[in-house]
Every structure is written in structure tokens, then in C-alpha cells.
Amino acid sequence: MDIFKNTLILFVTSFIKEKNKTGIEPKEAEKLIKLPPGNSYGDYSVASYYLTKYGLKGKPGDIAAEFLNYAQANFGQIKDFFRKIEIKGPYVNFFVHKEKFILATVGNVLKNNRNYGRGHLDKPERVIIDFSSPNIAKPFGVGHLRSTVIGMSLANIYEFCGYDVLKINYLGDFGVGAGKLITAFCRYDDIDFHEFEKDPIKVLYRLYVQIHKEVQEDKSLEEDARLKFKRLEENILRTKRMLEKYLENLRDGANASGKEDNWNAIKITAENKGDFCKTSAGQYKIWSLFKGLSIEEFKRIYKLMGIGFDVYEGESQSAEFANEVVEILYKSGLAIESEGAIIVPLKGVKTPALIAKSDGTSLYLSRDIVTAVLRMAKYGYGKMIYVVGSEQSLHFSQLFNIFDVLKERKNALKGNPVFQKYASSAAGKLVHVKFGRIIGMSTRKGNLVFLEDYIREAMLKAMEKLKERDGISDDGHPPEGFDEKDCGKDIFTLNGRESAALKIGIGAVVFNDLKTRRDTDVNFNWDNVLSFEGQTGPYLQYTVSRINSLISRLIKETGNGAAGTGNIIFHAAAGVKEAGVSFDDEFSVSERDKDFDEIYLIAKQFSIFKDDVEEALNFNEPSIISSYALELASLFNKYYQNYRLIGQDFEYIKARLYILTAVRAVLTNALKLLCIPILERM
């Protein structure tokens, strides 16, 4: 928070204290301060109608007048920060000393640089973010992209605000879908094992498509897949452990999965395929291999996008304990039998919460109960966020309600004290961060779009643009995690320009998903994603590289003008950039400068960065950061267009150099929170 706002908060606080004797919490007082819509209303407003909540009586206008009297009488307390007070209807408007405001705000940015806007918690709360969570038996499509980018951005935001974040990828490695894939693999004889070795995901995708088509016509295949899954489950569950004891030991560093499969040791060829398919142990190995290959593929794409996880978990790991939890709930009377299945009666949710099928096998819901408890035991958390599409709202509302029941009626669980402890602890800490669907997403041929193809389309478009500019390119470093060998295909042979194109493509795709509020369904439109103008990722990236370009240009030009001066500026800028400490009183702007108003607006935008980050956190809404970044970029681009710096005198340029550096710092921080790659040049 900026010192001007803070001063005003304290000022209002003392006014209230004088009036009602009890005072007001600073957090509450902050709500009284508003940012007026236009600059003719001043810079900060105190909305008098809010004061009625704190014991002041009368019409808003009268209260405002009362506060105005107080403010004028005690103006001495704030005269260092504010130059004028006006009353307008129910508002008391405060006008800041703009020169001081700019100085303080820009200085604050430069001092903190990469940490500008960062929060700190004395005791960082552990927040688990469960996101992306692709299914190994299904291709990774754009639906997962939304969860992935929203989740990653939230992780960044929480971390930035001082939380202890744990990112978990909960793989869908369980279910009949897995059985189908095994059925397909064993059924089709035309698998190209050369291709399988080189590009396993493509082959798996074809198997997926083929079997799903065939199952439509031949129901016996569905049965076969179910059988294969049942055998798989038996293999996964073969080392059954007792939940209570397991939970107790978790804190001692026991491995949650307990089983580490060695993917690389499995080699399946056209010759030995039949042997694997014959036995359930062999089928288990096929599944393991698919799982391993899928994870490798996911990791490659994640890394490319600058996304990483702390933990990879699989549903199969929770399945082990699902039946036992069902048993515990049933015996304790919290769950009852209904139409042959087991359900948990819930107050708020009408649809029965089914935790076990009539054949006794576990369900998604029961496995999620296990997972939340296991994670509490293993990692502990003050909050756990599931970033999953809104179509699963019912599921999560059932899950959360079940935990409320487990806590309310914990006496019923006293036979299982450890389970009871962790389950009670989890209650009320689970959050579903849902998002709308992407409607109409398909390739131009009408198929499902792979994430990689999606990025590739955007990259190709960026390539065209870069060629038009000719000669201007990034520094040639590919994005972190890029490995030409892994990709090994056409456009992924990077030179500097291509590396830039890839970053731009990723920026376009990611920002397209983060710029709107989560809840709204988005109508997918290729023209929207492939537009790089206006409210887009490339616009933001362009702004940063334009600043870079301008800064180096200024250093060069000024150096040529007067001997030595270029050096001074260079050191000032470099010092600010590298160490963030060289800001000092050399810097000043004057109200008489023609660009003063625009600079003030930019400084004003700096001052609200942290507020917006906190709002994004409170609402779990990355799009708030997106809007912020667009606004800042827009303010800068307007400034850039209207005021030429080259050719101005030394002092003038020097002050602007600080401001440019500050814009770059704040924009960079915002883009990092959004997982938008930054380019030196583009």
C-alpha cells in the first residue's frame, strides 16, 4: 500500500476514534478510501456514507461536512502529502502533492524491483493447489490448458503473497478409460512400434480414438475394457495397507505411493506384445508404461510453458484406501446403504453422494475423500484449491459437504482416531476454483486440438509477423525447458527468431485463457487467439521489449551527446536493474513538465499493483492481474506515443529513465504472475 493512502487511512481512523470512542480497524478503514473516477475529483476520496457504519449519524452530505471540518482543522497532520481538500456531495476528496507522489511511488518500485508488490506472512500458511490433472488415457487438450494456466497463475499469486504453496498434479490414471487403452493396445495388430518408440503419444491417441469409435458399435469391447480395468485394479491394490497405521506413519517420511514403478525397464515390442497382454501382471506393466510415457510428455509441455509441479500424484494411489474409508463411514453410521450402493446423506445437497457402487468397487468421490485426508496427513494445509471445470461443481459440493459431516459428527469416528483427526482438519479448507467451458474448440478439420498444435498455430502466426520486421529477434535463447531433441519436428528447430515466435505463441495462448473471468464460458475463436493486437499477450510482451529497446537507445544517444553523461545514465539504469538500490534524490519531475500528467497516471497505476494482486488472491481470479497489466501497458504506450525522449536534455531523460525502468519492473512482475514469457526483443 502506498504511503499516501496509508496516511489518509490513519487520518480517517483518528477522526472516527474521536467521534465514536471505539475506533476502527485499519483493514476496515481501508474500505472508506475510494479512488475517484476522474481526476477532477481528486486522488483519494473518503466516502461519507460508509461512516454511518461506525457510529456517525445523519445524512451523507452532513457527515461529509463534519469530516471536512475535522480535516481542515487538523490539516497540519497530512500537509506533507496532500495539498487540497474538497467536498463534493457525499465525498470528501483529497488532492495529493503529485510530485511527491511520483517520487515516492517510483522510488518504491525501484527499491523493491522484482519484489515490488510481494507480500509477507510471518507464519506462511500452506496452500495446496491441485491443477491441470490430465488423464493418461485421454489426449491433453485445451480443456486441461485452462486448469493448467489458471492453477499455475494462482500458484504464482499465492507464492508472491507469501504463502507456502504446494503444486500437485493429480493424474487420472485410474478407471475404465485405462482399461480401454489396454484393450485397444492388445487388440490392434497394426501398431507401428518404431513410431511408438519415437512418438508414443501420437500412437496412444490413435488407439484412444479407434477404440472409442469401435466401442460404440461393439458393446463387448466395453465389457473387455471393464474386465481389464478390474484386473488392473487388483494389481494396483495387491499390497493392501491399513489406513490408520499408514496415516500415522506418514509424518515419518513414508512414501505416499509406496510403489515406484520403473518405467524405463519396460520394453514392449511387436514380438513380445502378446505375452504382456496375456496376463494381468503384463497388462499392469502396459498400463505402467503408458503412464510413464504420458507423464514424460506432460512434463515436456509444462516445462516449455514455464510450468512445474512439486508433486505428481495419481488416483490409483488413493484407490488403495477407498474401500476402507467406505467401510469406516458405513460402520460409523455416517454412510448408509441405498439401492445397493453406499451413500452419505447430506443436508445441503439433494443428489445422493455415492461413495461405493453396488458391486463394492470405489468411486471418484470416495477416492477424493481419501486424497484430501492423505494430503492433510502428509503435507498439512490451511487451504486446498481444486482448479477444475465448473461441470464438476456438484462433485465438489458433495465432497466438501461430506467433510463437514465428518467434522460435525466426529464422535462417530472415534474408532479411527487418526483418520478422524485429519478429516476434521480438512473440513472447511477445501475450495473449488471452477472455470467455464471452452465452447467450439476444434481444429479447422474438426478434430480435438492438441495443446502443442494450438501453441504451434500461434507460433507460426508470430513467425510471420517477425519475418515482416526482418532482422529483429529475441536473444536466441529458447524458453527454459525447450529441448530440440525431444521435439525433433519441423518448426521446433530453433534459431533466435523462432525462439521468439515460440514465446509469443505461448504468450498469446496463455493470456487468452487468463484475460477473462474464470466463470464465463468462452466461445473459442481462432481469430481471437491468433490476434496479437489490442488486449493480447503479445501486446504486453511488445510493450516490455519496446521499453527495453528505448532504454538502450537512450543510453546510447545520450552518451553520444555529452562526454561521460551516457555512462552515468547507464550506471543509474544498470544499478536500478541489477541491484535495485541506486534510486536516490537525483530523480525529480516537475509539475511544469509537459508529460507530468501522464507520468502521474503511470505512478498511480504502480501504487495499486499490490491491491490488485491481493484482490486476485482473495477471489482466486488471475484475470484481475491481466486487466492490471493491460492498463499499465496502455498507459505506457500512450506516453510513448506522445512524448519523445531522444533529444531532450540530460536531467529530463534521466528522470524518465527511472520511470521506464519502473514500468518494466512492474509489468514484468505482473507477467510473471500470469506465466507470460518475456522477450528482450521481438
Place this chain on the structure above:
RNA sequence: GCGCCCAUAGCUCAGCUGGAUAGAGCGUCAGACUACGAAUCUGCAGGCCGGGGGUUCGAAUCCCUCUGGGCGCACCA
């Protein structure tokens, strides 16, 4: 049928924890490159904030209702 979500400019969306004249981008049209990078900027036009009712000094924002769309609703995940 029940539940959740959504409805703001031609299109895509901000604004929604009630507050001052409802804002951007795209598109249309008219402008700005001998110029710090035109992936930019300036301007024009475009709105009974889906309809109706209510609460309030004050409603795009909260409540009710209707309409239109999305999603979900017992053994899939």
C-alpha cells in the same frame, strides 16, 4: 422437473464485496511512420447494462420473477 453458472456497444470482454458522467479491445469509418519499434497511438460512431418487480438516499452491482443460453443431476472421471 430440480440445482449451479452466465446475460453489459455489431463481436470479445472489464466494471459486480451497492456510490460521482457505464469503460476497454476487435470490427467500421477518419487520421498519425524523413520519427525513441505502427504488434503502437489519436479521433468518430455505437448502450432502457436480457424483460419485469422489489430493497435503498442511491442498483449494471443485492433480492424475487420471467425469458434465453451453458453445465450438472446414483453406481464414469
